[in-house]
Amino acid sequence: MKEGIVMLKIHNGLKDGKSHYDAICGHWRTAAGRLKFIQYTVGINRWNFVCVFKPSIWGYVETGHEKGRKYFEGVEAPVDMLSKLQEAEVKLLQKFGRGRELAYAFLSEVE
Incomplete structure (x- = not known):
């Protein structure tokens, strides 16, 4: 069984005035092999789940100081998924490990 959920801390992006979507779809360090198993991305603000999106396309930053990081394009997931x-x-x-900005979970842990 592979991970189906990636959880991302987005409080800094929200503090900068970004929307939930803009804060969560940004540039993340994650293993490329895991991307094909991710079905939901969850935004966490101050240890509370505040949004969930369903990625449809993953991309890679190709230039600049964030080269190699991943981002996604997607749509908001159904409200019942956020409730679960x-x-x-x-x-x-x-x-979450100490100081980590992202963590993975299995879909079976919320269903």
Whole structure:
């Protein structure tokens, strides 16, 4: 079984005035091999799940100081998915290591 969810801390982007989508779709360091298994991206603001998106396209930054980082284009996931994630929030947040900006989870952990 592979990961189906990537959780991303977006509080700095929100603090800068970005929308949830702009804060979460940005440039992330993650293993390229994992991208094909990601079905949902979850935005976390101050240890609360605030948004969830369904990526349709993953891209790579090719130039500049963020070269090699990944970004996605997608649509907002159904509201019931955010509700399911919020119910499992305490368990899922334990997956973050110290100082990590992203963590992975399995879809089976929220269904």
